[in-house]
Amino acid sequence: DTAVSQTPKYLVTQMGNDKSIKCEQNLGHDTMYWYKQDSKKFLKIMFSYNNKELIINETVPNRFSPKSPDKAHLNLHINSLELGDSAVYFCASSPRTSGSVEQFFGPGTRLTVL
Amino acid sequence: AQSVTQPDIHITVSEGASLELRCNYSYGATPYLFWYVQSPGQGLQLLLKYFSGDTLVQGIKGFEAEFKRSQSSFNLRKPSVHWSDAAEYFCAVGLRDDKIIFGKGTRLHILP
16 A cells, blocks of 8 residues: 555656646645755755645745645646756655654655756 | 754765764754655655654664754664665754755665
8 A cells, every 4th residue: 555656756848848746645644745856865845735725835936836636635736847847756744734743755756857 | 044964975884884874953942853764766764753752762674863952963873784774864853833854865875
């Protein structure tokens, strides 16, 4: 049973395209996150949602738009892709938002923009 | 500002040798502390966490870490490494607003 799953695992696309990455968790958690890991392995939070409500929105270009149809899903849509968007994107979930608890990570989506 | 520092970008140890990975944090309140491991091409797996109580915490795969408030450190240790421990290790601090700040990682290499 996969706890946090992401699709696709790899995504190769041209500059200027629009793409989406999907994330689903079957852990019953209320909070989900998107992280970006750059080529130097640095992990930085982008967004978090709690029960479909946006909680954290770091300084991310508005070309990135998260969408949460229900608390088990948090998708990431990226418009007008740029070379600098190439990275590995990780989805994560945690059981609650008040107080910091551990986060469970998906396997990542490697995005390559040509 | 809150931050996490992992001073060693790469560490190489021989199989069977002991390991210590360093982590220092900067945070005004009592921190929540984590160590995660990332194997090549994989997501992050939680090794252990510290929230309160005993400052020596045990994790999975034989790892442990010790919280030292006076040194703002949370170093990860293992008495005897295995070749399968080769991976990237991330120290992280959990903040009250539910964010986690990660260090830049330490890549562990194992010599046979």
